[in-house]
Amino acid sequence: MIRVLIADDQAMIRSGLRLILEDEPDITVIAEAADGVEAIEQARRLRPDVCLVDIRMPRADGLEVTRALAGPAVPDPLRVVVVTTFDLDEYVYGALRGGATGFLLKDAGPALLVEAVRAAHHGDALVSPSVTVRLLRHLTAPPREPDESVRALSDREVEVVREIARGRTNLEIGAELFISLSTVKSHVSTIQTKLTLRNRTEIAVWAWANRVV
Amino acid sequence: MIRVLIADDQAMIRSGLRLILEDEPDITVIAEAADGVEAIEQARRLRPDVCLVDIRMPRADGLEVTRALAGPAVPDPLRVVVVTTFDLDEYVYGALRGGATGFLLKDAGPALLVEAVRAAHHGDALVSPSVTVRLLRHLTAPPREPDESVRALSDREVEVVREIARGRTNLEIGAELFISLSTVKSHVSTIQTKLTLRNRTEIAVWAWANRVV
DNA sequence: TCTGCATGGCGGCCAATCGTGCCGACGGCG
């Protein structure tokens, strides 16, 4: 049986969530909290398997509650699923960085709510599809095309950039690529003019900022 | 009505998926494919709202199918939900980079399957909770604690590191922090000895690699 | 075919910057 704590300042929402969850044979709601501080106290006392936490709450908002119950510094963290009406990016990242094991929008539908609770109980994380799609863009968009400027570089120059971005000196790069010191230097020079960078550190920074690494 | 194409080489799985989906009033399965090439052809011809694609298939695997139907180069991409038994990282990243609008493990349960199809139809993405939890680790793990070595640095030294990581020269750093060139240089030296790095580029690399930036 | 042009490799020269060592000074803290 999965023991759930519900934290939301609106009684209507609380009973709605409770109705949905109590309908499932493997889930039981053991407590409700109407604000953040209460949520933290109840959770610490009862240690539910899963905490369903709204973002907007008095006294302590959902992000604070999440950090208090599941943050990186907490000795043995609880499973927290954050629920909200607003899918603002700050909320999402705040919640997930704060240790949340799930992020649900209130328009997600009962099935996802139930699945999110079950997943959280397993230690897995269910994130609302509309939020996930944005997270994925951040995660996979990096295949951004060469940024226009990488195209300006020849293959060999890109190799040199990569070496610089690993902290190699010109001499080491020469040894690595089997070319002489002077060749390396001329490559570095052309790289600098092509990218309008002033020194090798800027090249390294550029490489890291543009995922060339 | 959401029109779905099912692609899986095992007939048993196909009919299982079909049974689950046909149970929903808003979903209909319009075609099945037993291998990757067939899946691509059918999808291009019928243009279903959502394609449910297994990873392991003959002739063309699920990743190739995904890229062919939803890849970045495809003019108007279809919605593809990748289904697999194995949650290998290569599969996950391959699928999501390939343009998948969902990633499901076969042990996910019917509810998630249905929700994944609905989400995909909306243009959203549902990812299996057990996979999501790993993705989030990659996304939010960066809160790795100071790596032991940052602690070794004084506040002032960290400032200098940050400036170096932006490509600034010592003189510029001095102007930025209102200290003299020689002070900057002594800071840089101590930073190098503390972190056992050999030059400023390595400091910049270290900063980026350790999210100090 | 000859002629550009880009790429890659090599060298020298010189000035600026960087890296290092070694020095002294001050203030806060155990």
Added chain:
DNA sequence: CGCCGTCGGCACGATTGGCCGCCATGCAGA
């Protein structure tokens, strides 16, 4: 009191960056 961090100075050599050349290759267009 000594230690440590912060700040500053000076000198030296190493490294880098800018600016010249030179040569070979390969590819596209006149």
